Amino acid sequence: MITDDKITEIFCIVDEFSKNFDSELEKKLLSASGKQRRRRKATMSDSEIMTVQLMFHLGCYKCFKHFYIHYILGSRKVFFPTAVSYNRFVELESRMFFVMMFFLKMSAFGRCNRVSYVDSTMIPVCHNVRRYMNKVFNGFANDGKGTMGWCHGFKLHFVCNDQAEIITFSLTTANTDDRDPKVWKVLAKDLYGRLFADRGYISQRLFDDLFEDGILLVTGIKSNMKNRLMPLWDKIMLRKRYVIECINDTLKNTESLVHSRHRSINNFIMNLVSAIGAYCFYDNKPHALSGFEVVTTNQL
Numbered sequence: 001m002i003t004d005d006k007i008t009e010i011f012c013i014v015d016e017f018s019k020n021f022d023s024e025l026e027k028k029l030l031s032a033s034g035k036q037r038r039r040r041k042a043t044m045s046d047s048e049i050m051t052v053q054l055m056f057h058l059g060c061y062k063c064f065k066h067f068y069i070h071y072i073l074g075s076r077k078v079f080f081p082t083a084v085s086y087n088r089f090v091e092l093e094s095r096m097f098f099v100m101m102f103f104l105k106m107s108a109f110g111r112c113n114r115v116s117y118v119d120s121t122m123i124p125v126c127h128n129v130r131r132y133m134n135k136v137f138n139g140f141a142n143d144g145k146g147t148m149g150w151c152h153g154f155k156l157h158f159v160c161n162d163q164a165e166i167i168t169f170s171l172t173t174a175n176t177d178d179r180d181p182k183v184w185k186v187l188a189k190d191l192y193g194r195l196f197a198d199r200g201y202i203s204q205r206l207f208d209d210l211f212e213d214g215i216l217l218v219t220g221i222k223s224n225m226k227n228r229l230m231p232l233w234d235k236i237m238l239r240k241r242y243v244i245e246c247i248n249d250t251l252k253n254t255e256s257l258v259h260s261r262h263r264s265i266n267n268f269i270m271n272l273v274s275a276i277g278a279y280c281f282y283d284n285k286p287h288a289l290s291g292f293e294v295v296t297t298n299q300l
């Protein structure tokens with residue numbers, strides 16, 4: 001379970017960002033017709049709500065309701081003296097989407113350092129047998145096929161650096177191609193240098209588009225393709241794709257990113273965003289050797 005020191009650390013980081021965000025937001029807001037609108041604050045502060053969302057994915061609980069009632073309102077009530085009821089908290093957490101997204105982008109995500117890895121993973125929202133009976137995601141989720149078979153839900157595309165720090169992500173329907181230009185219009189904004197991917201990203205059009213943006217796409221070759229020479233450094237770094245595979249495993253198996261208990265699309269989005277944010281607070285992230293370390297090791 002998460003320690004008291006970790007709770008304090010997360011709250012201090014989130015609270016510092018929340019205060020700066022609120023002060024900047026006040027300067028940028030435009031009042032309609034010069035009239036002041038009432039902005040009623042909730043009992044729990046924004047930083048407390050965000051801290052609770054992040055803590056859930058860092059602990060060992062699988063059900064958020066059980067976590068909030070027995071942990072937040074129980075043994076950790078001293079940390080959250082103004083905690084509201086569970087039903088009220090579910091209503092409040094959807095308000096934090098934009099604040100959480102700004103927090104991830106400005107304070108939690110890593111930065112590109114010329115070596116990046118890209119991958120996608122399926123996020124099913126229900127069992128395949130129940131996909132026709134699912135009403136929560138009717139009109140949003142779709143059927144798609146991945147390496148583990150068919151699923152009904154969404155697909156998470158994300159990029160990380162060689163230190164296993166998530167740089168950016170994109171959420172699409174499950175039947176979206178990994179090479180879709182709309183996906184790369186989002187992913188390629190903060191990238192430069194070399195981008196390592198699996199064979200599913202092989203595309204001459206994608207290679208050319210990324211090359212024009214200063215990004216060199218490096219992939220393996222399929223069995224029906226002609227062999228080609230690859231620099232030794234690229235071949236070594238391509239084998240370090242286990243970094244992004246470990247992130248997939250952590251998000252799905254440790255942080256309960258995938259489950260079938262969603263009752264609204266808003267809660268699904270907040271669960272996804274908070275799980276990605278909680279991963280950024282992990283201390284034992286896997287990492288690959290940087291380019292300079294690989295060159296030095298080879299020279300020795």
